Amino acid sequence: MRIGELATRAGVSVRALRYYEEQGLLTSTRSNGGQRHYGDMAADRVHLIQMLYGAGLSSKTILDLLPCVDAKVTTPQSRAMLDGERDRIDAQITRLIEVRDRLDAVIALSLSPASGCTTVDAVTAAA
């Protein structure tokens, strides 16, 4: 398939796909005219990339990471990086849970009439 279809299937922009290739995260074959062509696995690949970006990993980190995921090949360096990223993500999860709990507490207060919490209606507040 060509880049437009892959973009549609994977739910990302054409620009993003070209960017991924520029970063070395995604490969493509070229037609005589120079247009990119992708196999069916490409969509899964893009989903994986998106997932890693979504976890806050940088292009460089993803670039280092992908060979480990692909070929299950690790070097001492890449294993240290894997561990480091895992711990970083774990710490981020902990922080996010803390924030979520705090938001839950605020929400709980705003829902409990016996809490002494004030709920101000927009109209009332404007008066």
Add this chain to the structure above:
Amino acid sequence: MRIGELATRAGVSVRALRYYEEQGLLTSTRSNGGQRHYGDMAADRVHLIQMLYGAGLSSKTILDLLPCVDAKVTTPQSRAMLDGERDRIDAQITRLIEVRDRLDAVIALSLSPASGCTTVDAVTAAA
């Protein structure tokens, strides 16, 4: 205390504190000469701000959020925003756990000699 001490106590840069004020997240009184002064609660406030930034919230969202945390006052709008942010964070936690599990799987493979996984030493690989 003045801005330098607050920066030290809260573990952020002076620039960051001025930025928070610019965004409306942090208030200060001014001396005659125009220098900022903060109370003792300021450090906690900065920690909270950092926590929310760390959770991926934008300045604007934090600005909307803080009054709810402070005064326990909510409007229908702010409650919707609270719920939305909570769900967003929850979804992000789910995504991060997914990524962490995937990294764990890769790490487990790289540690298991019986997995058919290849561990390449850097020196060996260079040869």
Add this chain to the structure above:
DNA sequence: CTAGAACCTGACGCTGACGTTAGAGGCAAG
């Protein structure tokens, strides 16, 4: 009173993951 540390207000710089525009070329249909 004076040195120097800390502070002030602009305002430009930086980074990363793209968005967007420009101008040119590829490709299937009629």
Add this chain to the structure above:
DNA sequence: CTTGCCTCTAACGTCAGCGTCAGGTTCTAG
């Protein structure tokens, strides 16, 4: 062959959360 959609490269624009520099002021220790 040409219409029209898709694609190409190249390059500048964007946005957020600060870093950093310039040029000037304030505060405090001696």
